[in-house]
Amino acid sequence: MPGGLISATKDHLEGRISRDMLFRRLVERKRYLGKANGKPNANGAVQYIHPTERGRHVCNPERKGAQKFCKQRTVLVPRSKLDLKYRQKFSYLSAEWARLHYAGRSSIEGFNGQLKNRKKAAADEPARVPVRGYAVKYLATAMAVITTNTDIVKRFDERTEETLAGEAKARAKRREGASAEVYHDPQFWIDLTLEEAGRDLLEPEEEEDEQVEVE
Template sequence: MDDNTPNPDVLPVLVLGVSLDRPGHRPAYNGLKVLSRLRERGYEPGYLAGDLAYNNSEPEEWQLRVRALGYKPVYDYRVDQLGKQAETQGAILVEGTWYCPSMPEPLIDATKDLHAERIDRGTWIRLIAARKPYRLMPKENEDAEGHQRVMCPAEAGKAQCPIKPHTLNRGIHLPLVDPEPSPIGPVKVCRQRSITLAPAEGAKHWQVLDFGGAEWQKVYFRLRNSVESYNGYAKNPLAEGIEASGTRRIRGIAAQTVLLVFQLAHANRRKIKNWVETLALDGRRPRRRTHHRRRTKPIGSWTPTGYLKPTG
């Protein structure tokens, strides 16, 4: 807000559901149980992120079921899951998004190369952005069963392809696809204007946003940071201290769950109270002092050659 107080329309991060189990045991089952109950209580589904245990589950247990509930998954991947992940009708799934099969190898392997330190982060960002013209474009919205018609990027006017001569000579601003010759002819996605993608195709790794892109970074890291921030908040030894077993001196998962729920409810209440006290409501000053934005240049903005102006 202009007065440097929080926006009263943006609520703090809270815990809305709990399912307790052994560490790393049945993450898909427990996660789906919480999400289903939230859906039953009227909470609208939105973007959904979790740690690597969730998108390493079987699609029938997690990925397909959360999509059926209306959630839009946003994933990160293990090192061995990067690059090309699946293929259907000639189209390739690269880090959660369907692309033209002739997308250049440096673009396909960009994140692998980043992890292997063959490229720097700036190069990786440019390569990720360069994938966009090769992306299969939606022709229609998903139907009730989750099937969707998507168009070849050349047919959608995002690229040029010699297999489809009518897409050529559109200008040098569009990339020219270089399909690999095949004795059996073009694959289906190259022969047709569009193809139908079934929800089960590439379901294990598919996600709604382009991996590594600006929107993905904004959504994924905001969700993950919110989770980790709340964990640290509730583990505060001067408050709920949920990490300390001594705060729940009773045996059994059922009993532990009940006590943990009370602790998290108290953490929620404490967070809401602290948030309310920082609001400037009805023209009154907030009860708690908020952090003021500094107008000076941060130390990280200076380089040996002078001040580095923000690019954003």
């Protein structure tokens, strides 16, 4: 796989390539994904099949420097290379990742933060519900969720132009410089739609192939 595809995310975060180029490289990188073949064996290792297109290897297995995975049809990946770090379902900053983390996960984490607010529901404070038993704890948590939801609706209904302006200013300041800031840019979602449409956006690049050896 070309080195520029391997380091695409790192290059973008460090300012060496644009967001548009990151999307292009993420689209192209999908061509090189190996596919799991069957379940883990007794030692937890999984056999992976080299990616192909029209029955042929995506890369050239005869090229100089081609490594094991390119020279043969399959490779056995040990359990040590299959932990949570390597088993993330979506590529970081990809369209799928953004759809999951931008709205969904952010909303969940935001609600959890309000639910645990010590000045309000304080759902994670055992001393606020000094009782024993799962049933009572579940009931107390349900009541805390109802209270928190009611508070959110109340604050939403009481918003004014002044409070909206203040909230927008506070959000902008909080997000400034953060990696999540890009998700609040309308152009980001336009680019994202192009990626999800499956368009081949990658421009030809003159790079030598680099391979990552699986030990």
